Amino acid sequence: MIEAYRLLDKLEREHSLSLLEYKTLIEAENDALRLYAANKAKEQATLIYGNSVYVRGLIEVGNYCRNDCFYCGIRKSNFNCDRYILVEEDILHCCKEGYELGFRTFVLQGGEGIYKKDFVTDVVQKIRSEYPDCAITLL
Numbered sequence: 001m002i003e004a005y006r007l008l009d010k011l012e013r014e015h016s017l018s019l020l021e022y023k024t025l026i027e028a029e030n031d032a033l034r035l036y037a038a039n040k041a042k043e044q045a046t047l048i049y050g051n052s053v054y055v056r057g058l059i060e061v062g063n064y065c066r067n068d069c070f071y072c073g074i075r076k077s078n079f080n081c082d083r084y085i086l087v088e089e090d091i092l093h094c095c096k097e098g099y100e101l102g103f104r105t106f107v108l109q110g111g112e113g114i115y116k117k118d119f120v121t122d123v124v125q126k127i128r129s130e131y132p133d134c135a136i137t138l139l
């Protein structure tokens with residue numbers, strides 16, 4: 001059991017363990033160890049973010065996907081899903097509205113394989129030039 005605590009300390013310091021060490025940690029899991037890990041995670045979060053709340057403007061750009069992850073509502077084999085794809089004008093409009101509302105991070109999220117690379121590059125460049133003070137994330 002002491003080994004598991006030592007491994008959590010090591011994970012905190014080095015941010016990684018070997019596969020065998022992860023296995024040891026998982027096998028030792030119990031309420032006290034979970035609490036120890038949760039407290040460490042909370043300390044790190046507070047150290048990095050303080051008690052601030054960061055709000056991100058999530059833009060769901062489309063719900064088509066070429067993949068078929070079973071748990072996912074927009075997987076390709078879900079025929080009960082009403083599909084859509086935003087065009088560039090829609091995405092830029094969302095950014096404009098979001099910016100006016102105070103968002104400074106835009107997250108463009110959608111299924112895989114919706115857009116061609118050139119389209120994404122072009123849209124990201126337009127967002128970047130229009131809102132240079134904003135972060136852009138692609139999911």
Ligand code: SF4
Binds near residue numbers: 065072075110
């Ligand atoms: S959107 Fe993501 S999770 Fe859903 S099917 Fe596509 S790849 Fe899988």
